[in-house]
Amino acid sequence: MALLPNSVAVMIPCYNQEAYIAKAIESCLRQDYRPLEIVVSDDCSSDATGSVASRYVGDGRVVYHRNDPNIGRVANYNKSLMQHVHSEWVVNLDGDDFYTDNSFLSNALADIREARQKGLPVVAHMGSHRLDIVRRHIPDVVELESGALCCSGKNYFREYPRAGQFTHMSCIYHVETARRAGGYNLDSVAADFHALMKVFLHGTLILTDKDPGVWQVHENNASLGNLRDKYLSAFSMYEDLALHAAPFFSKPEIDLWKQEMRDGAYDDYVLTTCSNVHGIGGILSLLQDFRFRPVYMDAVKVLLKRLLLSDSKN
Incomplete structure (x- = not known):
């Protein structure tokens, strides 16, 4: 099935997050970009996550999938990317996080369009960077009208120890490139970093200093x-x-x-x-x-x- 050009999917993988999932979905529904698909992937939750998420399916932008049995966090990421997403672009929002910038997607896609018009093969757009540090360490950056910076993904990979700042929820990436790179195929707490660093090597990366949402810190965070x-x-x-x-x-x-x-x-x-x-x-x-x-x-x-x-x- 062909991917929908210029469309963006937000993957929301979740497991036993009944207290958070509504806020995550609603923050996506407030995004002002169209076309948009919101893909909720429930990894066989034993609480009310599924019933809460299912309330939003009537919107039309929201699709709910449930694994049975549970397949694990990383496999759930990968299944969402490989099987459930139908858009050209995708971003991952974990089920316990949420967006605060309602124009996050529209601003990012405007940057992507401008960069493509300049002939740059964009594979990802990511926020939360110190742009002065990016300029200092990464050569040959191109500035867009928004102030975002375009750089070679290869240069970014090499200079990551000095200029990199990875945030999964702020990284919109090209679906087909990610699939060709193998997706989320390392069972690790840093599976997201591993998957997207592979993507960056294959084209141009757009970097901004914007923080589009909130990563909620609590005792169940996988990364803590x-x-x-x-x-x-x-x-x-x-x-x-x-x-x-x-x-x-x-x-x-x-x-x-x-x-x-x-x-x-x-x-x-x-x-x-x-x-x-x-x-x-x-x-x-x-x-x-x-x-x-x-x-x-x-x-x-x-x-x-x-x-x-x-x-x-x-």
């Missing part, structure tokens, strides 16, 4: 699980991405990229641990992965200070 496991799993993900990127870069470039990404993952792990883990547990966690880097020493100092202050109050 075991921090150390997430950090260690990133290494195998970078190896897989390096294999995919090998035709685009020399071996020294790929090796340097992997090392820079590992260093970035380590710094992120240390900072996130420092922010979310307190007391002696946080220090013991970090001791497992000692590296003589400034961020490590700073984090240990912060955790020790917290521990001493806590003891003084008791």
